[in-house]
Amino acid sequence: SGNRDPAIFDHPDRLDLARNNLRQHLSFGTGPHVCIGANLARAVARIALSTFLGRLKTHELADPDFQPDYEPSYVMHGFPSMPLRLVRG
Numbered sequence: 001s002g003n004r005d006p007a008i009f010d011h012p013d014r015l016d017l018a019r020n021n022l023r024q025h026l027s028f029g030t031g032p033h034v035c036i037g038a039n040l041a042r043a044v045a046r047i048a049l050s051t052f053l054g055r056l057k058t059h060e061l062a063d064p065d066f067q068p069d070y071e072p073s074y075v076m077h078g079f080p081s082m083p084l085r086l087v088r089g
Contacts, residue, residue, distance in 0.1 A: 056089060
């Protein structure tokens with residue numbers, strides 16, 4: 001229940017991707033405290049995204065001039081945003 005702590009998150013049981021303190025989640029942890037379900041969660045996410053994208057006719061950057069802003073971190077690497085245009089098949 002660490003990611004649903006009412007002392008940290010307002011309305012902790014609501015999915016709110018725009019909450020102010022979104023990055024204060026516990027994620028999967030690291031080292032000896034890594035979540036035992038992390039590999040399963042990653043596999044489920046990979047399958048879900050693959051299935052979702054496979055049902056699309058196409059997907060592309062919404063803005064052809066978009067330049068991703070890489071956000072380095074010791075824990076997580078990636079882009080804060082990447083606007084896409086999704087077209088159903």
